[in-house]
Amino acid sequence: MPHPLDSFFSPASIALIGASRDHEKIPGRLLAMLRKNEYPGKIYPVNPNYAEIDGLACYKSIAEIGAPIDLAVVIIPARAVLPALEQCAVAGVRNAVIISSGFAEEGGDSAAMQDAIAALAKRTGMRISGPNAEGFFSQMQRVAATFSPAVDVKPGVVPLVATQRRIGIVAQSGGIGFAYYHRARALGVAVSYVVSAGNESDLGAGEFLDYLVQDSSTDVILLFIEGIRDVGKFLAAARRAAEVKKPVIVTKVGRSGAGQRAAASHTASMAGWSAAYDAVFAKYGFIVSNDLDEALTIAAVLASNPLPKGDRVAVVTVSGGAGIWGADAVALRGLQVPELSEPVQAEIKTLMPSYGTARNPIDVTAQGVTSGGLQKSVDLLTASDEVDAILVVLSLSSEMRKPFREEELTPVLAAQHKPVLFYSYTVPSDFARRELAKSGVVVLSGLSHAGVAMRQLVDYARFELPKPADEARLPSRDLSAHLTSPVLSEADSKALLRAAGIALPDEVLVKDKAGLDEAVARIGFPLVMKIQSPDIAHKSEIGGVRVNIVAKGEVFLAFEALLGNARKHRPEAVIQGVLVGPMAKQGVEIIVGTMTDKTFGPMVMVGLGGITTELFRDVAYRPAPVSAEEAGAMLKGLKAAPLLNGFRGAAKADVVALSQLIADVSVLAARHARDIAEIELNPVLVHAEGQGVTIVDALVVGRG
Incomplete structure (x- = not known):
């Protein structure tokens, strides 16, 4: 089924409005990048100052072209952009990318010009990306609609390609989006699309995410976001990604006060409350990474490996110290590094000298590289049901020696039985990267990032999209008579909760x-x-x-x-x-609350309650409403979870009753979002299993 953005990402014809002969300037670079990447469609330069540019006929206006245009790339002064777009609409241009800056990011009249662009898109149906965008790159269709030097093609340079699966990149910062692409190419990770969303006058990150989720050539998605504007489209795309099990790795910036100030000035939208973003990411199984190299490592591992069936890791090395370090890196992430059984150890011992070790980490020693012990150990461990993933720790600095033979390694990795990660503790040579790339290996050079990637793979493999909330459980009632003031007293708050169907003493x-x-x-x-x-x-x-x-x-x-x-x-x-x-009789003190985020609406929160709530800040958030099952998952994620599960001989708490209360309160908050801004139940006493919960104190805040 065709997607509305197919003609945007795969245009049969492109008009360059503001094209130039000067390849040192952005307008000239746009044309050069399209041609260097061998764009197969028709290119129409538009500039009244030239009759031709680089052998192509140049047109005075878009109307003069007289042929269908799928995409206009606009790089002219800000004040000329709107009239040019009006001409594009009249000419039937289907899509536009506005590279020009000087709009909402500057405020004042410039913001009004951006509003006019948004209105034009709505009125005409033309889809517009930007302004203030760095354009996009479609590797599959060879569309380099960007001036980024990252997509430059250098004669005689053969690209490094290690993965068959591809990553797609959506960034609200063009510089970062193409930085991801640049680093992915250096690792040998294939890329499907890179798109810079710019100021999002029309097309936003949510719609671009939706495109990549349905795109068959994109297997892993990388997101870099400051704030989401097209919230409904973003959430729908996030749900679809979870449903089809397509991994989304996200970096959200603007978490600090200083970061929020920068985000506001950069995109003319506040970055939003980061806890709400994290809640949305958790709900849909997004992999959160706040480091560029780490995010790329996770993407590279996902693009080159299957998901693990469990959390048991074997570390195979040629250096004892490096192997211990590798074992520490995964163990510190909560993964198991189990001692292998005697039969498996006995088999591995035949592959190494007597001074090696087969227990795990497995040190085949430097001799294991030349004797084939390294390869045979990997073969044996990929077939073993005692481990779920393998981390190979070795030196890949040589410009001539191969640690593996391609014909032996390729079939083992191609079978995709379990993840096999390769980390080099020396700087990997270009020779080693290219030789191993032939077998589908991405060489990693950050050990802590490799450990994080393994942890994230295990967690992502376990993730399941939670069931929807049972909204019919709570009776639908008019509560307006109870909202007598902006902030209700405890007695009035409890009266409202009782009227809504929440059980209280x-x-x-x-x-x-x-x-x-x-x-x-x-x-x-x-x-x-x-x-x-x-x-x-x-x-x-x-x-x-x-x-x-x-x-x-x-x-x-x-x-x-x-x-x-x-x-x-x-x-x-x-x-x-x-x-x-x-x-009330004794119980574990928990806080249950709801609040309203300006981007995503009602949020439900649960955490360690009582007077220590603000001290420990051990809380979990999700977008409301949640099911009892999802509430249970929130509880499991708390550091205080052991207190509910019979810590130090105490009776197990009634987690079922607590989960149901969280779900009911979340439904109440979502249903009455227009009238209720906040609910806080603190403490809720969770009694022993089967004995329910008691709401001790309650506070309801109306929208006022």
């Missing part, structure tokens, strides 16, 4: 002393008393909480003390009364 709001007897009779001892005011969020800080009250006399004294403390510390606060409730 029975509690009574007492407004004067006369109501205390009835409240005690209804609740029973032991009980808790808490001051209630929409103006007092943190009650314990002003002496607004009394716990474990066991006698009637204490009840009356506590009532007076709570009111007195509130008047003393917060005289301006509106006091609703005192909430009387049962003393």
